[in-house]
Amino acid sequence: MTIYKKYIGQLYLTTRFYLAVGCCIVLFIGSFYLTNLLIIPKTALFLLLALLLADYYFLFSGRPPFAKRVMAERFSNGDANRVILQVTNNMNFDTVIKIIDELPVQLQQRDWMMQSHFKARQQKNINYSLQPSVRGEYKFGNIILYIQSGLGLLLRRHDVESSTMAAVYPSFMQLRKFQLLSQTTIQTEHGSKRMRKIGHSIEFEQIKEYVRGDDIRTINWKATARRQSIMVNNFSDEKSQQVYCIIDKGRLMKMPFGNLSLLDYAINSSLVLSNVCLQKQDRVGLITFANKMGTMLAADRKPIQRANILQLLYNEETAFLESDYEMLYLQLRSSVKQRSLLVLFTNFESMSGLKRQLPYLRSIAKHHLLLLVFFENTSLATVAAGTAGNIEEVYTKAIAEKFAYEKRLIVKELLKYGILSILTAPENLTVNAINKYLELKARQAT
Numbered sequence: 001m002t003i004y005k006k007y008i009g010q011l012y013l014t015t016r017f018y019l020a021v022g023c024c025i026v027l028f029i030g031s032f033y034l035t036n037l038l039i040i041p042k043t044a045l046f047l048l049l050a051l052l053l054a055d056y057y058f059l060f061s062g063r064p065p066f067a068k069r070v071m072a073e074r075f076s077n078g079d080a081n082r083v084i085l086q087v088t089n090n091m092n093f094d095t096v097i098k099i100i101d102e103l104p105v106q107l108q109q110r111d112w113m114m115q116s117h118f119k120a121r122q123q124k125n126i127n128y129s130l131q132p133s134v135r136g137e138y139k140f141g142n143i144i145l146y147i148q149s150g151l152g153l154l155l156r157r158h159d160v161e162s163s164t165m166a167a168v169y170p171s172f173m174q175l176r177k178f179q180l181l182s183q184t185t186i187q188t189e190h191g192s193k194r195m196r197k198i199g200h201s202i203e204f205e206q207i208k209e210y211v212r213g214d215d216i217r218t219i220n221w222k223a224t225a226r227r228q229s230i231m232v233n234n235f236s237d238e239k240s241q242q243v244y245c246i247i248d249k250g251r252l253m254k255m256p257f258g259n260l261s262l263l264d265y266a267i268n269s270s271l272v273l274s275n276v277c278l279q280k281q282d283r284v285g286l287i288t289f290a291n292k293m294g295t296m297l298a299a300d301r302k303p304i305q306r307a308n309i310l311q312l313l314y315n316e317e318t319a320f321l322e323s324d325y326e327m328l329y330l331q332l333r334s335s336v337k338q339r340s341l342l343v344l345f346t347n348f349e350s351m352s353g354l355k356r357q358l359p360y361l362r363s364i365a366k367h368h369l370l371l372l373v374f375f376e377n378t379s380l381a382t383v384a385a386g387t388a389g390n391i392e393e394v395y396t397k398a399i400a401e402k403f404a405y406e407k408r409l410i411v412k413e414l415l416k417y418g419i420l421s422i423l424t425a426p427e428n429l430t431v432n433a434i435n436k437y438l439e440l441k442a443r444q445a446t
Contacts, residue, residue, distance in 0.1 A: 007060065010156055010157040010158065011056075011059075011154055011155070011156060011157075012146070012154070012155040012156075012157065013153075013154065013155070014148065014152055014153060014154065014155050016152045016153055017052075017153040017154070020048050020153065021048070023044065024041055024044050024045050024048060027040055027041035027044055028041040048153075051151055051153060052153055052154070054151065055149055055151040055152075055153045055154045056154060058091075058093060058149040058150075058151070059147060059149055059154060059156040060156070061091075061092075062090060062091050062092060063090040063091070064090065064091075064145070064147065064156075064158045065087060065088060065089050065090055065091065065095070065097055065118070065145050065147060065158065066087070066088045066090060066160060067085055067086065067087045067088070067099065067143040067145060067160045067162070068085070068086045068143075068160075068162070069083065069084070069085055069086075069101070069140065069143060069162050069164065070083070070084040070085075070086060071083045071084065071166060072166070073166065073167065074166070074167050074168075074169050074172070075130070075132055075138065075166050075167070075168040075169070076168075076169065076170075076171045076172050076173040076174075077132055077133070077134070077135050077168050077169065077170055077171050077260070077264060077267075077268065078131065078132070078133060078171050078259065078260050078264065078268060079131065079171055079173040079174070080129040080130070080131050081129060081130050081131070081132070082127065082128075082129050083101075083127070083128055083129065083130060084125050084126070084127055085099060085101060085114075085125070085126040085127075085128075085143065086123065086124075086125055086126075087099060087116070087118070087123065087124050087125075087126060087145070088121075088122075088123040089118035089119070089120065089121060089122050089123070090121070091120060091121075091147075092120050092121070093120055093149065093150065094117065094118065094119050094120060094150060095117075095118050095147055095148060095149060095150075096115065096116075096117050096118070096147075096148045096152075097115070097116060097118055097145050097146065097147055097148070098113060098114070098115045098145070098146035098148075099113065099114045099115070099116070099126060099143065099144070099145060099146075100112065100113050100143070100144040100145075100146070101140070101141075101143055101144075102140060102141025102142055102143070102144065103130070103140065103141075104138035104139055104140060104166075105139075106132065106134050106136070106138055107130065107132065107138075112128075114126055114128075131259070132168045133259035133260055133264075134168065135168050135169065135170065135264070135267075135313075135314060135315065135316075136167075136168055136315070137165055137166075137167055137168075138165070138166045138167075138168055139163070139164075139165050140162065140163065140164050140165070140166065141162075141163055142159045142160060142161055142162050142163060143159075143160040143162045144157065144158075144159055144160075145157070145158045145159075145160065146158075167314070169310055169313075169314055170264075170267045170268050170270075170271045170310060170313045170314070171268035171271065171272075172271065172310060174268060174271070174272045174430060175271065175272055175275045175306075178272050178275075178276065178430060178431075178434060205234045205235055206233075206234045207220055207223050207231050207232070207233055207234065208231065208232060208234050209227075209229060209230070209231055209232075210229070210230035210231065210232045214232045215232070216232075218232045218233045218234075218235070219231070219232050219233075220232060220233050240281050240282055240283060240301065241282050241283070241340065241341060241441075242282070242283045242285065242299040242336070242338055242339075242340035242341065243273075243274075243277045243282050243283065243284050243285070243299065243340060243341045243342075243343065243437070244284075244285045244286065244287055244299060244336065244340055244341070244342050244343070245270040245273060245274060245284070245285070245286050245287070245309075245343050245345070246286075246287045246288075246289070246328070246342055246343065246344045246345065247263070247266050247267065247270060247286075247287070247288045247289075247316070247345050248266075248289065248290070248323050248344070248345060248346035248347070249263060249288055249289065249290040249294060249316060249317070249318050249319055249323070250290050250291070250318070250319060250321065250322055250323030250346075251318065251319065251320050251321060251322065252323075252346070252347040252348075252349065252353075253266065253318050253345075253346070253347060254318040254320070255347070255375075257375075257378065257379075257426040257427075258426070258427070260426070261318065262347055262375055262426060263316070263317075263318050265375075265426045265429050266345035266373075266429070267313045267316060268429075268430065269345065269373075269429045269430045269433050270286070270309070270313065270343075270345065271306075271309060271310060271313060272430050272433075272434065273343065273430070273433050273434060273437060274286070274305070274306060274309050275306055276434055276437065276438075277437065278301055278303075278305060278306060280438075280441060281301060282301060282441075283299040283300055283301045284299055284300070284301065284305055284309070285297050285298055285299030285300070285336075285340075286309050286312060286313070287328075287331070287332075288312075288316055289323060289324070289327065289328050289331070290318070290319035290321065290323050290324070291319055291321040291322065291323060291324050292319075292324070292327075293327060293328075293331055294316065295312045295313075295316070296331070296335065297309065297312055298335075299336075299340065323346070325357040325360035325361065326360050328360065328364075329360045329363050329364050332364060332367070332368070333367070336368070339367065339368055339369070340368050340369070341368070341369045341371065341437075341440065342364065342368045342369065342370050342371065343371045343373060343433065343437070344370060344371065344372050344373065345373045345374075346372065346373070346374055347374045347375050348374050348407075348410055349377070349403070349406075350403070350406055351406050351409055351410060351413070354410050354413060354414075358413070358417070361414075361417075361419055362417050362419070365417065365418055365419050369420070369440070370419050370420065371420045371421070371422065371436060371437075371440070372414060372419055372420065372421045372422070373421070373422045373424065373429070373432075373433060374407075374410070374421070374422075374423060375423075375424065375425070375426055375429070376404075376407060376423055376424060376425045377403065377404070377407070378425050378426070380400040380403050380404055381400075381404055383396060383397060383400040384397060384400040384401045384404050407423055408423070410423075411423050420436070420440075422436055
């Protein structure tokens with residue numbers, strides 16, 4: 001059975017073969033009326049059988065072609081990830097090879113195929129890219145090669161064992177993309193500008209002798225009495241603060257935009273924002289929650305912190321229940337003792353939804369600087385900006401404008417209680433979050 005599968009079961013007849021057989025049949029039908037020409041279809045049939053045997057010999061002589069898949073062990077969610085197929089023609093004649101890569105089931109791409117002409121002993125690299133939209137483990141199958149000689153009557157299938165696993169992580173490619181966004185020049189291009197500092201730093205550095213120009217409010221009277229000369233306290237700029245990225249995993253974050261859910265946008269943005277915070281010498285932590293508390297990573301600024309955040313965000317999934325903000329408040333009060341910048345990625349679709357959670361948000365804002373990031377419904381914005389041609393479209397447009405107006409009301413309501421907010425389209429989330437953080441950092445607003 002193994003020999004049959006190897007030498008017969010992997011063979012397929014091509015379109016060229018069926019055309020040749022069809023021509024022989026036509027010649028035999030014609031010779032029925034012209035008996036003197038019977039030698040022609042017989043000769044054609046024997047020639048076809050000879051070519052068929054020759055084609056079979058060519059396909060199974062020597063070693064079959066070989067293929068190897070080259071790719072990274074980790075893929076970036078929502079980004080184009082490069083994959084290379086190194087295909088080598090080990091045969092001594094030119095071939096045409098159809099290449100099928102068994103892609104992971106999550107991609108739902110069943111028709112992937114490439115075809116290329118190979119000279120004898122030639123190696124080619126077939127490049128393509130994959131853009132996953134779901135985090136998790138992606139299993140690749142074998143590489144299937146369909147080999148065809150110059151005669152083109154038969155097609156041989158050859159499976160190359162190449163099963164492998166790739167882990168799709170949150171979008172770490174954006175880390176390089178936004179690497180320079182923390183610089184002042186890039187910030188200016190995006191509309192941000194350096195803000196003056198509010199007040200002065202309170203991080204004590206040393207006591208020094210007064211010189212002209214020093215702030216007289218920093219005079220240390222006890223040291224002045226001991227030294228019999230005016231001494232002042234010297235303070236240094238505070239370069240380190242605590243920043244926590246808090247991700248809501250409730251049902252509202254399941255909403256899809258493009259190929260990603262709101263949770264995936266929030267996770268990708270949190271990873272990039274954490275990297276920028278670490279570059280600015282801040283201590284970064286992570287909290288996730290839904291109806292139950294999820295991951296909690298204490299704030300730190302060690303170089304390994306970014307890798308820890310990436311690993312923790314790898315398998316986060318949305319829940320189908322409403323998020324418990326009271327539980328979040330109690331967790332913050334017990335675990336985060338120092339005043340910190342809390343960047344809360346969540347979503348509110350209506351004012352009534354905000355009202356239910358507003359008491360807990362106000363309680364959190366009393367002890368920390370709270371920045372609430374929620375999403376603009378771009379689909380509704382498109383409907384609201386369009387023109388209505390009938391009564392039904394007028395009604396739909398009015399409802400869309402009502403929801404868009406409520407989003408703006410939510411921003412004003414939060415500002416009334418001293419809660420900072422960002423209303424952004426999902427695709428602009430990362431840039432807007434980084435710009436807001438750098439603005440707060442420049443103002444030392446924490």
